[in-house]
Amino acid sequence: MKSVEEIKAAIEAAVPGAGVEIVPNPSPSGQHSLRLLPSHAVAVAYFLRDDEDLGLDFLSNLTGVDHLDKEIAEKVKVTRQVTKTVDGVEQTVDEVVEETRKHMEPGYLETVYHLFSMAKKHGPVVLRMRTVNRTDEVELPSVTPVWRSAEFQEREVFDLYGVVFTGHPDLRRLLMWPEFKDHPMRRDYKEPDDFEYEPTPHDTVLARAKDHKAAVAGQEGTGTGL
Amino acid sequence: MEEGLKIELGKQGVFVTTIEELYNWGRKNSVWPMQFGLACCAIEMIATTMARYDLARFGAEVFRPSPRQADLMIISGTVTKKMAPQVVRLYNQMAEPRYVIAMGACAISGGPFKQGYNVLKGIDRYIPVDVHIPGCPPRPEALLQAFMTLQKKIEEQPLTGEGRPRHLDAEAQGEFPVPVQGEHDLEPTSNKLVWPLPVVIR
Amino acid sequence: MSGSLRDTNLEGWNRPPVIVPDGEGELLEVAMGPHHPSTHGVFRMDLALDGERVVRLKPVFGYLHRNHEQIGETVSYLAMMPYTDRLDYICSLTNNWAYALAVEKLVGQAVPERAEYIRVILAELTRIVNHASAIGFLIQEMGASGTPLMYAFREREKILDLFESLTGSRMMCNYMRFGGCRVDPSAAWLDATRKVVAGLPQFAHEFENLLMSNEIVMARCQGVGKLRPELAINAGVTGPMLRASGVNYDIRKVDHYGVYDRFKFRVPLGDHGDIYDRYMVRVLEIHESIGILEQALKEIPGGPVMDPKAKIRGFRPKPGEAYGRIEGPKGELGFYLISDGGNSPYRFRVRPPSLINLTVLEDMCLGHNVADVVLIFGSVDIVLGEVDR
Ligand code: SF4
Numbered sequence: 001m002k003s004v005e006e007i008k009a010a011i012e013a014a015v016p017g018a019g020v021e022i023v024p025n026p027s028p029s030g031q032h033s034l035r036l037l038p039s040h041a042v043a044v045a046y047f048l049r050d051d052e053d054l055g056l057d058f059l060s061n062l063t064g065v066d067h068l069d070k071e072i073a074e075k076v077k078v079t080r081q082v083t084k085t086v087d088g089v090e091q092t093v094d095e096v097v098e099e100t101r102k103h104m105e106p107g108y109l110e111t112v113y114h115l116f117s118m119a120k121k122h123g124p125v126v127l128r129m130r131t132v133n134r135t136d137e138v139e140l141p142s143v144t145p146v147w148r149s150a151e152f153q154e155r156e157v158f159d160l161y162g163v164v165f166t167g168h169p170d171l172r173r174l175l176m177w178p179e180f181k182d183h184p185m186r187r188d189y190k191e192p193d194d195f196e197y198e199p200t201p202h203d204t205v206l207a208r209a210k211d212h213k214a215a216v217a218g219q220e221g222t223g224t225g226l
Numbered sequence: 227m228e229e230g231l232k233i234e235l236g237k238q239g240v241f242v243t244t245i246e247e248l249y250n251w252g253r254k255n256s257v258w259p260m261q262f263g264l265a266c267c268a269i270e271m272i273a274t275t276m277a278r279y280d281l282a283r284f285g286a287e288v289f290r291p292s293p294r295q296a297d298l299m300i301i302s303g304t305v306t307k308k309m310a311p312q313v314v315r316l317y318n319q320m321a322e323p324r325y326v327i328a329m330g331a332c333a334i335s336g337g338p339f340k341q342g343y344n345v346l347k348g349i350d351r352y353i354p355v356d357v358h359i360p361g362c363p364p365r366p367e368a369l370l371q372a373f374m375t376l377q378k379k380i381e382e383q384p385l386t387g388e389g390r391p392r393h394l395d396a397e398a399q400g401e402f403p404v405p406v407q408g409e410h411d412l413e414p415t416s417n418k419l420v421w422p423l424p425v426v427i428r
Numbered sequence: 429m430s431g432s433l434r435d436t437n438l439e440g441w442n443r444p445p446v447i448v449p450d451g452e453g454e455l456l457e458v459a460m461g462p463h464h465p466s467t468h469g470v471f472r473m474d475l476a477l478d479g480e481r482v483v484r485l486k487p488v489f490g491y492l493h494r495n496h497e498q499i500g501e502t503v504s505y506l507a508m509m510p511y512t513d514r515l516d517y518i519c520s521l522t523n524n525w526a527y528a529l530a531v532e533k534l535v536g537q538a539v540p541e542r543a544e545y546i547r548v549i550l551a552e553l554t555r556i557v558n559h560a561s562a563i564g565f566l567i568q569e570m571g572a573s574g575t576p577l578m579y580a581f582r583e584r585e586k587i588l589d590l591f592e593s594l595t596g597s598r599m600m601c602n603y604m605r606f607g608g609c610r611v612d613p614s615a616a617w618l619d620a621t622r623k624v625v626a627g628l629p630q631f632a633h634e635f636e637n638l639l640m641s642n643e644i645v646m647a648r649c650q651g652v653g654k655l656r657p658e659l660a661i662n663a664g665v666t667g668p669m670l671r672a673s674g675v676n677y678d679i680r681k682v683d684h685y686g687v688y689d690r691f692k693f694r695v696p697l698g699d700h701g702d703i704y705d706r707y708m709v710r711v712l713e714i715h716e717s718i719g720i721l722e723q724a725l726k727e728i729p730g731g732p733v734m735d736p737k738a739k740i741r742g743f744r745p746k747p748g749e750a751y752g753r754i755e756g757p758k759g760e761l762g763f764y765l766i767s768d769g770g771n772s773p774y775r776f777r778v779r780p781p782s783l784i785n786l787t788v789l790e791d792m793c794l795g796h797n798v799a800d801v802v803l804i805f806g807s808v809d810i811v812l813g814e815v816d817r
Contacts, residue, residue, distance in 0.1 A: 016771060026746020027767070028536025057661050060749065061762055061779040113781075114751050114764070118661050118677045124751055149664025149784050152489075160497075174491035176306050176344065181409040184343045185498060191343050192411035258456040261465050265492055265813055266517035266599065291465040300533065307471055308492045312462055323808055339501070340509065342495030 001122040002053065010054070014047045019178045023128060033112070033126035040141050041129055044168070045146040048115065048125070055197055056125055059147035061114040062154060064161035065200045066134070069107040073100055106136045109163050113143070131163060134186070142168035160185035246385045250386035253323070257373070260296035261289035262316070265303025267330040267363040271331040284373050293319040298376070300369075301355075304332035304339055306345045307412050310343040314404045317353045322393030322400065325380075327372050328355045338362065341345045353402055440719075447483040447794050458798075461489045461524060466569050468800040469812035473789075473801070477513045477679045480797045485790040489783070492816040500776030504604070505531055505743050508776065511624050513600040515778060516814040518561060519554040521591070524604040529685060530752030535745045540735055543608040544687045549621065550591075550603070551686075552717040552724070552753075556628065558757035559668075559710040559717075560635065561808040564738025566707060567639060569806045571650055583631050586624050586700040593617060599762075607738025617727065617790035625721045632714045642713070642739065649704035653792040654806035656701065663787045669808060673701035674708045679755035690727070691720045703807040710809075744771050758782055758809055778817055782810035 002010070009022045011034075021035040036044055048056045075098050082095045109131045114124030131138045142165035144150045154165045155174040162183035165171055173180065182189055193212050201209045232242055263271060264341040275281045275289065290296040293316045305313055317326070328349055331337030347353065356379060357372045364372075368421050392398040399419070405412040439613070459470030470491035476484035496515060500508050512527045514519035525547050532539065539547075588598045594613055595601040598751040613621075633654035639645050660673045663817050670677055678695045680688040695714035698705030753762035759781025767776035785808050793801045 025748050027750055028753075029533040029748065029750035031749065031751060059664055060753070060760060061764055061777070062664075063764060063775075063777045063779075064570075065766065092678060112764070115763070118675060121677070121682045124676050126751070147664065147676045148662045149660070149787055151663075151787055152783055175308075175493040177407040177490070179407055186497075187348055189343070192415075194347065194411065195413060262463060263469050265469065266514055267515055269599065272577075273581060273585070276585075277578050278582070278585050303469075304492065304494050306491060306493055308493065309462060312470075312491075316463055338514065339494045339499065343497060344490075344493045344495055365598065368599075 001120075004034060006047075007054065007125060008010060008062050009048060010051065011044055012168045014051070015043045018044050023055075030207075031124060031126050033128050035128045035130070038129055038131075041127075041141050042143065044127075044141050044148065049146055053120075054125070055117045057121045057125070057147075058116045058118045059113060059143065059149045060116050060124070061112075062088065062143075062150050062157065062164075064157040064163055064185070065110040065136070065159055067107050067110060068187050069134075070105055071102055072082060072105050073102050075099070076101055109134055109138055109161055110130065111140060111157060111163060134162075137160055139166050141166055142171075144168050159183070197218040245255075249276055249385060250381045254377040255285040257284075257286045257298045257376065257380070258290050258296050259286055259298040259300050260293055260316070260320070261291045262299060263302055264305065264309070265330075265332065267332070268303035268311045270366055271300055271302045271329065271369060274369045279366040279368070279370065281373070284370070284377065287372060293317075294321060296320055298325045298327065299351050300329055301329045301333040302329040304337065305349045306344045307342060307346055307408070310346045310352060310412060311404050311407065313367070314347060314352045318401055318404070322398075323391040324399055325356045325359045327359065327369075327376065328354060329359045329369060329372070331360060334358050334360065348411070351421045352392055352405060353417075354420050357427065358368060374403045437523045438767060439736055442608045444641045448479075449476075452540055453478075460727070460801075461486075461488070462574060463582070464585070466806065468565065468806075471805075471812055471815070473805075475798070476605070477798065479702060480799075481797065482793050482796055482801060485496065485793050485801070487786055487789055489816050491622060492812045493618075493815070494817065496817040497776055501773055504774065506740065508551070508773075509604070510600065514601055515780075516758065516761070516782070516811045516816065517599060517757070518556045518811055519757050520599060520601045521550040521554045521603060521703055522621060522754060523699070524601065525551055525686075525802065526752060526754045526756065527763050529754060530750055530765050531745070533752045533764050534750035534767060535606070537607045538735055539608055539731045540732050541729050542731045543733045543735075544614075545724050546609050546613060547604065548686055548688065548691070548724050549728070549777065550594075550601075552678040552721050553587050553621075555588065555717045555757045556714050557587050558713050558809075560584065562806075563635070563639075563707060563710055566803065566806040566809075567645070569802050571644065576635070579631075579635055583628070586627075590617070590621055590624060605738070605740065606743070608732070608734030610734075612733045618728065621721075622725050624727060625718065628718045628721075629715075632711070632718060635714075636711050640708075645687060645707075646704065646801070647701065647739055648803060649702065649807075651700070651702050651705060652729060652796060652800050654701050655704045655788055655792055659788060659791060660701070664784045665759070666781050667785065667809075668709045668713060669706055671695060672705035673699035674698055680751060681759055688720075691723045693717075693720050700758070703803055706807045706809075742771070742789060744769060749775075753779065758811070758814070759785055778814075780817060782808075782812075783817075784813045784816065786810060 004022055008152050011020050013016050018040045019037040023033045023035050024187050025032045048054055062112060077096050078099050080093050081092050081096055083092050113123045113127040128139050140163055142154055153165060154168055157163050158171055158175040160183060193215055198205055235242055281287050299317060305331050327336050332347050336345045339345045340347055359368050359372045361368055458475045460475055472488040474486045475482055484770040496511055512523040515523050560580035560583055565579035591601055593600045594691040595603040595615055656674045657673045657675050660670050672747050674697050674699055676695055693716045696709045698709050711782040747767055747769045749766040751762055751764045761781055762779035764777040765773045768774040792804050
């Protein structure tokens, strides 16, 4: 099978402006992935499926990953000019100082695709795509027209992560009931207060019990027993 | 009547019994369960009905697919929040006298999946349960034991007064409210009549 | 495999065909499930019927959604092993293997030879249990209530006894570890297994002869629920269902995971892709599994069952990701793990063969009678624990 670099070159030759980026995977599994631009993803998908050499006709796995907004603290080396007295003579020297810079990296939702070829019996080729953020710009193109196996898996990602797949023929919740409002697999999902009395609460259970007590304090008829 | 006299009469070919005993004897030996499998425990329930464990010995081999024809609901597996309204609805559709066995850790309390966002933490939040079987999954022998416990319970039920079966009690609650699937959770999260919150007195 | 993807019209060719109802009357909408005796648990199909004919079928999932993926991201790698038992609860050992394989890929862990052999033995026993019960359930749905299922469960009990004496549990074995297996089977256990395996060919023939040429089975299965190979590939169908459509794709042969390349076995393929082919492929796979078992039990080497360098406590893989898959009895069972260096995965994903095999349920059922829907659904062979996770 071709290496990721070769696949990247092949894609860029076939779909101009595809903007494919290699995401290295440091684990021993060595399954490096290719990040696609959502705008060209469907064209790339058709190319990967129909190309003679690749023939990736089987989309095995499609899933979502949630990346929260995070604060990144980086150590940067900065060169500064400092005036120092060396041997009684004043001199200007360059000194390298370490500074910590902080910035917020906006979170995003990511989808991951594992492709195999049934005709050529090779794989996996891993693709990824990112949404712009986690709140309002969560659209990604659907690959269901290319690989039908994405149909339920995209619905699942929509249900649990809230990625909206444009071009999906029937985008509804898959696992939770239709009235449900949240996206429970997101990492900041908070479960509804579903308190259960435990005689010896500890750790997370204790934290929940405290939250619950605070939530129902002052309400009448909520005999919490605590 | 004295036990000794009864045996003595029995030797003479005269059998004496009470209506209550006869009635309960008939009931307890023809408990028909509902064919209702939810998760892993259902496989063990099926294994119990098969040749090796042979549930038929207890008069309960007839699994009815319809709740109207069943006396016993074996809740064999995880009840999710999406499924809970249906379970309560099925229970409501069963005719009295009806019994419930909660089979496995999941049906009792949510079991290994208790922390899941879609898992109901025990079916006794919505309907009354007669026998609980711990285990994950309980072995078929445990289900047989639960059956025997249930039969004993049926046998000991008086037909009048306190503790009589619900079909002989005009006032008994027959319909259990079906929870509604809300925007974040089931509403209400439990039926306070069958699952009152514990009150700790200090 | 006939035809390639290129000759088909790409515009909407992989959408289910639209069946136009007859002019008169109304469509009858039926919700079949979630409590229905034929749905193997809590599965629901929303059907639209024109008389007896199915014109639309929409599966509804989630009635057994137990949040495996969420739990997998909160507990440690090892603590997830017992949960994998409960995914596809008929074949817990293959689930263990798939998960162990994914984690081993993630950390680059080697597995001793003896452990690989034990894994093969247990996985093939599991495959026999699964295929026998699947056929039993399928025939039960055809109306033969009890008898075939009793045959299957009689054999299942024998195999479960082996599992129990090795792992301590009948169904939820929790046996494999990252880098080997939990306990070393004794010589007595291997002998007992040889004895059970020696009795299996007879069971397989008996089971086959019981039903194979039965007139009712043939009348109801042949030509019903056909699945085209191109659609099967495009829809990601795997396992016996894919091979019944004539596509030669068995991950044991493709990926050479474990020690499968040391055994001689054939991959049964179907011609028509109908219910009967799916059923026959399973029957033939039982025979092949018995062959693998005989070879494995003959060749099993001595040695440790656990890599001595494997880390069990404080298991923290370096950041990275891995996708590991095996040929489960129902199809390709894969686990996708992302590690961020912590002691629980950042992302834990199960690739469920049962769910994805159901993608084509509507295509197979359209135009058939309601009674056939039950059979077609049974021939897919799903377990709800894995469909909904
Ligand atoms: S108690 Fe265990 S075996 Fe039973 S349904 Fe729950 S997880 Fe499955």
